Amino acid sequence: MAETLPSRAPYAEDPARSRGRKVEEPESRTRTPFARDRDRIIHSTAFRRLKEKTQVFVAHEGDHFRTRLTHSLEVAQIARSLATALGLDPDLAETIALAHDLGHPPFGHAGEDELQIQMQGFGGFDHNVQTFRVVTKLERRYPRFEGLNLTWETLEGVIKHNGPVIDKLEKPSWRAIAEFDADYDLRLSGWASAEAQVAALADDIAYNNHDVDDGVQAGLFNLEELGSIPLIGPYVAGATADYPTAEARILRLEAVRRMIGAMVDDVLAETRRRAAADKVGSPEDVRNLGHALVAFSRDMAEDLSALRAFLMEKMYRHWRVNRTRSQARRMLAEMFQLFMAEPDVLPAEWYARTHARDEAGKARVVCDYIAGMTDRYAIEEHRKLFHLDSLH
Structure with missing residues (x-):
């Protein structure tokens, strides 16, 4: 039998009561x-x-x-x-x-x-x-x-x-x-809605799990190394025990799936505990609470800290990643400096935006152009700018 969805929380944002848009528009019919x-x-x-x-x-x-x-x-x-x-x-x-x-x-x-x-x-x-x-x-x-x-x-x-x-x-x-x-006052001294806080915690859940997955897949570390790490280690052991003949790729995915589930369950339990303890009854209560409503428990936060330390050592500071970072930074630095010195090599639309601007304004245009690039476009743009055989 399907589980009944929970009723709307009293501190949920109501789209019918939205504060609207900076420029007023007719509401959508659908x-x-x-x-x-x-x-x-x-x-x-x-x-x-x-x-x-x-x-x-x-x-x-x-x-x-x-x-x-x-x-x-x-x-x-x-x-x-x-x-x-x-x-x-x-x-x-x-x-x-x-x-x-x-x-x-x-x-x-x-x-x-x-x-x-x-x-x-x-x-x-x-x-x-x-x-x-x-x-x-x-x-x-x-x-x-x-x-x-x-x-x-x-x-x-x-x-x-x-x-x-x-x-x-x-x-x-x-x-x-x-x-x-x-x-357009966004009340920057207060907390955001519970929905925004959910998005922030979802980001933490997603990137910690997929960095484990990508790190193993890239060969930066293996499942055995994860065995002693809090949070992920027990799920690697559990998946291995439950499926002893499964290939390593399946065990990795199963362990990550279980870790996502555990982190989601922890956020749900801790958020409900905080909402009850602080008697949160409206969206304004969330903004005025003085601390986050949506959060991990203390034990989960400690386990996550240990996992992040492992990823920092084994993945984010791995020599292969460092080499890529070094190349990437050199490319962006060279393009930025060239565009500042010779803005007329920018695409016409972006060059037009540099007109009648001081150095800071021109730098912001250059920065916006580079920040909008994809990895592949940045590599290709750098090649065209610095290699004569790649002009076309």
Whole structure:
């Protein structure tokens, strides 16, 4: 017999009570405001580009490794499942999950690190801010406004899903947020909705699990090495005991599946415990709680910390990954410096945006152009710029 879905939580966001959009629009006849936001994100150029942006491995290194697109889809699936189980609005949780990586540059964290260096003195770079700029400014699809004109609740979740950000507004890289907030208050000193917090935890669940999966598949470590690591180790042992004749690939996938399930169950239990203990009865209670409502338990957080330490040592700092990071950073640095010195080699549309701008404004245009590149496009663009035999 199918399990009955939980009733709507009193602290769930109600799309019928959305605070609306910065530019007023007629409501959709067929979709809630949050579902409409989701569809706008899916149809955006920035979302399509995620298919060839990566986190650890460069897109051309293998067809089986996660990209930002597959990661975002995994996060969205987990977020929607969590939201449904908690009686929250699944469309809003899914929407924020789909949007959360739109501002990442090519080559994952290596690309972000390099753009932070190149943008020193020009306002800095932060991928969360860039995501916000993508959905509020850089996407150009509509005649009446820049960006996607998303609802207040989605924008709040995009910029605050990891918690209050008021303390970041003094950073040069967060100037765009401060300027937007001055005209359209997102209550940056408070927490975001429970749906946004669900999206943040879904991100943690997805990337920790798929990094384990991708790391084993890439040969950076093996199942035996995972045996002593908290959280994943017991599930490797359990899968091996239950299926002693299964091939290693199946055991890896089974262990990861079990770990995802355990992390989801932990979030559900801890969130329900906190909601009851703090008597959370409305969306405003969530924003004013003073701490996260949606969270891992203390034991799960400790186990996750140990797993992340293992991944940092065995994967993120592996010499093969370091070599790729080094190459990626050199490519982005060389392109950035060339575009700053010779902006007329930018594509015509982007060159036009540099006109009548000071150095900081020109740097922001260059940064936006590079940040929007996929891994494959960045490699090809660098080849065309620095190798005469690749001009056409």
